[in-house]
Amino acid sequence: MSNARFPTTRLRRNRRTPWSRKLVAENTLSPADFIWPIFVTEGTKARVPVPSMPGVERLSVDLAAQAAKEAAELGIPVIALFPYTDPSLRSEDGDEALNPDNLVCKAVRAIKQAVPEIGVLCDVALDPYTSHGHDGLLRNDTIVNDATVEVLCRQSLVQAEAGCDIIAPSDMMDGRIGAIREALDARGFAHVQIMAYSAKYASGFYGPFRDAVGSTGALKGDKRTYQMDPANGDEALREAELDIAEGADMIMVKPGMPYLDIVTRIKQTFRVPTFAYQVSGEYSMIMAACQNGWLDPDKVILESLMAFKRAGADGILTYFALDAAKRLKNL
Ligand code: PBG
Numbered sequence: 001m002s003n004a005r006f007p008t009t010r011l012r013r014n015r016r017t018p019w020s021r022k023l024v025a026e027n028t029l030s031p032a033d034f035i036w037p038i039f040v041t042e043g044t045k046a047r048v049p050v051p052s053m054p055g056v057e058r059l060s061v062d063l064a065a066q067a068a069k070e071a072a073e074l075g076i077p078v079i080a081l082f083p084y085t086d087p088s089l090r091s092e093d094g095d096e097a098l099n100p101d102n103l104v105c106k107a108v109r110a111i112k113q114a115v116p117e118i119g120v121l122c123d124v125a126l127d128p129y130t131s132h133g134h135d136g137l138l139r140n141d142t143i144v145n146d147a148t149v150e151v152l153c154r155q156s157l158v159q160a161e162a163g164c165d166i167i168a169p170s171d172m173m174d175g176r177i178g179a180i181r182e183a184l185d186a187r188g189f190a191h192v193q194i195m196a197y198s199a200k201y202a203s204g205f206y207g208p209f210r211d212a213v214g215s216t217g218a219l220k221g222d223k224r225t226y227q228m229d230p231a232n233g234d235e236a237l238r239e240a241e242l243d244i245a246e247g248a249d250m251i252m253v254k255p256g257m258p259y260l261d262i263v264t265r266i267k268q269t270f271r272v273p274t275f276a277y278q279v280s281g282e283y284s285m286i287m288a289a290c291q292n293g294w295l296d297p298d299k300v301i302l303e304s305l306m307a308f309k310r311a312g313a314d315g316i317l318t319y320f321a322l323d324a325a326k327r328l329k330n331l
Contacts (some may be wrong), residue, residue, distance in 0.1 A: 027309040029076035030152035031301060031328055035121060035275070039212045040064050040107045040241065048084075053206035053280055054287045056319055058084050063105045063331030065114040067322075074325040078119035080317060084214050085128045090102045092128030093137055097155045100209055104128075105162035121195065122164040124156050124180070125171035133210070135171040135226065143226055149176045153183035160189040168252070170197040172226040195275065196248035199236035199262050200225035205255045205281030236262045237269055244286065251321030251330040252317070255279040257304065260311040267312030276308045277317040288327050302327055 014024045039058040041048055046060035060068055068079050083103040089096045096102050108120050125135040126148070132138050134206045136148030148171065156167045167184070169176050177196050184192050202224040210216040228235060240251050251270070253262045254277035267274040286304060289295040301320050318324065 011238040015089075019253060026196060027306060029306050029309055029324075029328060031321075031325035032077055033155040033305070033309065033313075033315045034076050034321035035078040035315060035317040036071050036076050037078050037080040037082060037319060038064060038067055039084055040186075041102055041105060041252050042086060043233050045194065050208065050212040052211045053284050053319065054291060055323075056283070057211065058212065061103070061110045065110045066118075068111045068118050069113045071295040071322060071325075072115050074322065074329065076118070076321055076325055077112065078121050080121040080168070080210075082123060082213055083107070083128050084212065087214065087218075090129055090131045090218070092131055094126035095152070096255075097126055097129040097151070098158055100158050100161060102158075105158060108159065108162040110162050119165045120163065121166040121168050122159040122179060124152050124159070124167055124169040124176075126151065126155070127215050127219075128213050131218060132136055133215040136173060138220075145173050148173050149179045152176050153179050156180045157183055157187055157189070160184055160187070160192045164192070166193045166195050168197060168248075170254075172197070172223075172228070174201050175246070177243045177248050181247035187230070193249045194247065195252055196243040197242075197254055197277075198240040198243045198248065198251045199253045199259070199266065200227050201230050201255065201259065201284070203255050203281070204231065205258070205279045205280070207281055207286045209280035232256075233265065237265060239271060240266045240272075244272055249273070250275060250314075252277055253313075254317075255282060256308060256316065256318075257282050260307060263308065263311040263313050273314045274312060275313070275315045275317060276313045278304065278308070278320070280319065283319040298327075 014020050041058040043060040046063050048058040051055045052212055071079055081104050091193055126141055127133055127135045136143040250273040251266055252275040253259050256276040256278040263276050290297040301324055305316055305324055
């Protein structure tokens with residue numbers, strides 16, 4: 001064997017030209033992979049920048065409907081709505097969550113009317129509505145499970161009645177997927193899908209989101225008695241298994257980039273539609289570095305999103321959705 005012929009296998013051959021790289025690409029990214037989370041606020045023609053999320057604004061319902069139209073035109077299939085609830089409407093038990101005319105319900109109706117072709121996803125949890133900032137009912141310093149689940153069922157019905165297409169429970173109470181499925185089915189909403197935040201970790205990466213929905217100052221303590229411990233992986237599979245058995249149509253992992261191993265394990269184990277949430281802190285981290293000139297947005301935004309596809313995600317909830325869809329279309 002002469003040295004001149006070594007090596008015979010050269011992986012660089014397939015990488016030599018742009019057309020060849022395109023030919024052998026194992027994964028693709030398209031606007032159809034994105035779910036775009038937006039923050040809604042009261043008023044009209046109101047845009048309120050979220051300081052800890054450069055480029056993200058809270059939008060009044062009329063502008064949210066316009067944003068949904070733009071998203072649909074770019075090929076984004078689903079928009080996710082998060083309300084900034086006025087502090088005067090927050091209470092110990094978060095009753096505003098059950099008001100059929102609350103901000104999120106008004107936004108769902110306006111968007112479904114203006115852009116019927118886009119899917120609308122609503123978070124189910126009490127944190128935008130409670131004065132203590134927790135996702136459930138607080139009794140004697142404890143977030144109580146079963147009583148919270150009953151309220152979450154009613155919250156889901158209120159959202160489904162407003163026209164929400166995908167109910168996404170993010171509260172991490174035990175048994176809520178089965179209870180919500182039953183409640184929806186009993187009231188004629190068998191067609192409404194459930195995307196379960198199955199593996200939702202007690203994460204520091206939600207900080208900017210809590211600014212955006214105005215629960216930062218409010219939150220008493222932390223959410224570690226219901227959100228998962230970042231140390232655990234097997235437990236995420238148990239959560240996903242239960243949610244699938246209880247009727248979840250789609251499973252979500254959250255946060256995203258620090259938990260790609262969980263995305264891969266869930267997808268490979270259960271073969272169900274699996275989504276990842278690139279959360280507010282991940283977005284802000286990338287944006288802050290880009291604003292400082294330390295990272296190049298033209299490179300890292302799509303790279304960060306492709307990582308989710310490679311890990312096995314069927315789609316990504318991302319604040320970059322609109323920007324990334326434009327990049328993919330070279331706009
Ligand atoms: C509320 C909820 C949170 C996020 C989505 N739904 C915050 C939390 O659990 O405290 C975070 C999303 C993000 O950080 O982008 N249950």
